[in-house]
Amino acid sequence: MASSSNFGPVQNEKYEEPSSFLYVGPLVHCVEFGQIAINDDGLIAVKNGKICAIDSRANLKQVALKHGISEENFHFLKYGEFLMPGLIDTHIHAPQYPNAGLGYEKSLMGWLDDCTFPIEAKYSDKKFAEQVYNSVVKKTLANGTTTACYFATIHLIGSIVLSESVKKHGQRALIGKVNMNANHPDFYGETLEESLKDTEAFINAIHSLKQNALIKPVITPRFAISCDMELMKKLGEMAKKYDVHIQTHVSENIDEVEFVKTLFPNSKNYTDVYDSAGLLTNKTILAHGVYLTDEEIKTIAEHSSAVSHCPTSNVCLKSGICHVRKLLNNGVKVGLGTDIAGGYSPSIVEVMKGAISASINLSFMKGEEECVLNFQEVFYLATLGGAKALNMDDKIGNLEVGKEFDALVINLTEKPSDIDILMPLDTMKLVQKFIYLGDDRNVKKVYVSGQLVKEI
Ligand code: GUN
Ligand code: FE
Numbered sequence: 001m002a003s004s005s006n007f008g009p010v011q012n013e014k015y016e017e018p019s020s021f022l023y024v025g026p027l028v029h030c031v032e033f034g035q036i037a038i039n040d041d042g043l044i045a046v047k048n049g050k051i052c053a054i055d056s057r058a059n060l061k062q063v064a065l066k067h068g069i070s071e072e073n074f075h076f077l078k079y080g081e082f083l084m085p086g087l088i089d090t091h092i093h094a095p096q097y098p099n100a101g102l103g104y105e106k107s108l109m110g111w112l113d114d115c116t117f118p119i120e121a122k123y124s125d126k127k128f129a130e131q132v133y134n135s136v137v138k139k140t141l142a143n144g145t146t147t148a149c150y151f152a153t154i155h156l157i158g159s160i161v162l163s164e165s166v167k168k169h170g171q172r173a174l175i176g177k178v179n180m181n182a183n184h185p186d187f188y189g190e191t192l193e194e195s196l197k198d199t200e201a202f203i204n205a206i207h208s209l210k211q212n213a214l215i216k217p218v219i220t221p222r223f224a225i226s227c228d229m230e231l232m233k234k235l236g237e238m239a240k241k242y243d244v245h246i247q248t249h250v251s252e253n254i255d256e257v258e259f260v261k262t263l264f265p266n267s268k269n270y271t272d273v274y275d276s277a278g279l280l281t282n283k284t285i286l287a288h289g290v291y292l293t294d295e296e297i298k299t300i301a302e303h304s305s306a307v308s309h310c311p312t313s314n315v316c317l318k319s320g321i322c323h324v325r326k327l328l329n330n331g332v333k334v335g336l337g338t339d340i341a342g343g344y345s346p347s348i349v350e351v352m353k354g355a356i357s358a359s360i361n362l363s364f365m366k367g368e369e370e371c372v373l374n375f376q377e378v379f380y381l382a383t384l385g386g387a388k389a390l391n392m393d394d395k396i397g398n399l400e401v402g403k404e405f406d407a408l409v410i411n412l413t414e415k416p417s418d419i420d421i422l423m424p425l426d427t428m429k430l431v432q433k434f435i436y437l438g439d440d441r442n443v444k445k446v447y448v449s450g451q452l453v454k455e456i
Contacts, residue, residue, distance in 0.1 A: 019450075020047040020069045023409075024057050025077025026427045028084040029398040030380040033328065038427045044083065045069060046405040049450030054401055080413030082427055085398050086146025086172075086406035086448065087348040088386025091247070091287040091308035091337025093151040094162050095120050095129075097136040099341035104316045108253040108342075111317060113185065116341070120178075121188040123158035133165035136346065140171070140338075141454055143347040144443040146406040147172040147386070147396060149247060149285060149308070149337075151220055154178050154190050156198040160205050167212045170453040172406060174245055174390065176220025177202040179235060182228045183263075192231050199235065203242050214449060218245040218285075224260045224273045236278030245283040245390070248274065250307075251296070252288035253319045271296035280305045283391045287337060288313075289327065290320040297330045306333035306389035309381065311358035312351055313342030321362045324355065324381075325371050335389030336381050352378040352435050375435045409445035410434055414456075417441045 027042030043060060045053040045067050053063050064074070077083060096116060103115035123129045140148055150166075150173055152159035159177040166173045179195045180188070190198070199219060206217040219239045221227040227235070239246050251257055251270045260270045267273045271292065274280050282304035289307040292300070300307065309322050327334050336351045337343075343351065355378045363371035373381075387397025396406050412419045412430055419437045421430075434442060446454035 018073050020045070020052070020067055021073035021075065022046065022053075022060075022064065022067075022069050023075045023077060023083050024060060026082040027054070027399055028082045028427060028431055030376075030384045031398060033380050033385070034374070034377045036376045036379055036428065036431060038431075040427055042083075044399060044405075046450050049405060051399060051401050051403050051405050054399060077409065078413075080421060080430065081409060081411045081444070082430060083399075084408050084410060084431075085383040086396070086408055086446065087144045087382050088335060088390065088397070089140060089145045089148045089338050089348050089351075090285055090306070090335035090386050090389050091151075091310055092140070092148050092340050092346075093342075094133055094136045094340070095123050095151075095153045095158070096341035097132055097139075097346070100346065101344040102341070104344075106317070107255070108317050108319060109255050109259070111342075117185050117188045120153040123153040123155050126157060126161060129155075129158040129161040130165070133162045134168070136340070137165045137169045137171055139346045141169055141446055142443065143349065143440045144408045144446055145171070145346075145348055146408075146446060146448045147390070147392070149174040149218065149245075149390060151176055151178055151222075151247070154180055154188065154195075154198075156202055156205075159202050163206055163209065163215055166215055167209065170214070170448050170451050172214040172396070172404075172448050174216045174218040174247070175206065176218040176247055179219075179221045179231060180226040181231050183225050192228070192234075195231055196234055196238070199238060203238070203244060216245060217242075218247050220246075221248050221279065223249040223256070224270065225256065225263065229264070229273075229277060232274070232277035232279060239281065239283075240278070245285065246279050246281060247285040247287070248279065250274070250286040250289055251291040252314070253317070254291065257291050269293060269296050271299050275299055275303070285335070285389060287339060288319065288322065290314060290322045292327075297327060297332060301331040304333070306335060306391075308335050308337035308339075308389065309355060310337040310339035310343055310351070311354035312345055313337075313339035315354065315358065316344055317342050321358050321365070323362060323371065324359060324373060333385070333389045334381055335386035336378070347439065348382050349435065349438050352382050355381065375432050379431065379435060405447050405450040407447045408443055410438070410442055411444040411456075412438070412442055414444070
């Protein structure tokens with residue numbers, strides 16, 4: 001993937017943006033699953049980071065007057081450009097970024113032991129953590145990820161370093177210090193007491209970053225194999241006490257599912273392990289869910305928990321293919337995740353393509369055409385679906401008055417780019433081109449909460 005992004009000054013990566021401005025041109029977003037709504041003559045006005053008006057070009061003067069927006073803060077999109085909501089990565093391991101693209105000879109359990117735990121162990125080193133975390137945050141923002149739900153490592157200081165990088169570059173994020181007190185290698189693990197103490201300290205550290213409302217802590221038991229029941233129950237209580245999100249992995253790989261059965265013989269299934277620990281809430285994100293049974297899907301839906309679909313990872317690690325349509329039909333919230341470094345790419349655009357491709361392969365395997373996801377559906381999963389999965393759709397996910405201005409200006413005509421527009425295309429077709437052929441070179445501007453955080 002080519003990179004041609006420029007970032008602002010090092011001491012403050014955010015550009016100085018006037019407190020109010022507006023855009024005129026095609027507005028693209030989802031209100032409902034599977035439907036992309038386009039307003040070609042749209043107008044969107046922003047004040048103090050929030051969308052204060054959605055209107056049309058014809059009403060430019062009135063809107064500007066009403067919201068006190070001066071002419072120098074009018075932006076007009078040209079042909080080949082459109083404005084869309086920021087992309088949401090519901091599952092990404094920031095410390096694994098150096099391993100992206102590597103180690104896919106292995107499957108999940110071998111890959112964790114040989115590739116993943118060794119790299120994660122390095123994040124006791126603050127300098128290394130700073131270097132990698134700055135890179136991953138810059139790279140995901142360059143690709144249009146305005147909100148990321150990150151796993152850090154077991155290290156308290158390293159996890160705080162990630163939150164500092166996120167803050168410095170102006171991304172919106174959920175960040176979790178990982179919990180691991182069971183079945184871990186000697187060089188990478190913690191006791192129950194350390195795990196609880198550092199998790200609580202991390203939550204307090206994030207909550208005391210008062211000037212940054214963009215970052216939330218998320219309780220992060222790695223998966224049922226890495227945490228004993230006592231720890232998981234105590235983490236469930238902590239999530240309740242602080243009213244914070246929870247994230248973990250579920251039913252990603254067949255060997256993993258079998259191992260969980262042997263560790264928790266009294267549980268009905270993998271999901272039930274988390275249910276009995278009190279870890280399933282309306283703010284829980286479960287990564288993968290490839291091998292969930294109908295009973296588990298029902299349990300997840302009843303708790304309003306979400307699944308993060310990570311198709312590029314599921315292919316790289318040869319885990320399997322998640323039946324996204326079945327989850328959605330049963331009322332489970334679904335977002336998309338890069339799952340770096342299980343997935344090779346930091347780009348949610350790449351994951352959109354991966355989700356379409358995985359769904360088509362699943363339809364061949366099952367002989368069920370219904371499995372296929374189209375470009376409108378994956379666009380929803382990457383935006384409003386992700387916001388719902390993170391239980392943040394009151395703030396982000398689409399372009400509605402009152403929501404935060406987390407948005408991208410997409411350009412398909414400027415070079416360098418993989419896209420050639422050789423005949424007139426309507427905006428829906430431009431969106432389709434972006435999903436199939438687009439990359440960070442087409443992400444011209446990125447806004448988080450009204451702040452410009454990338455401009456080419
Ligand atoms: N299951 C437990 N830990 C991990 C991880 O780091 N990546 C993936 N893909 N699955 C996991
Ligand atoms: Fe993961």
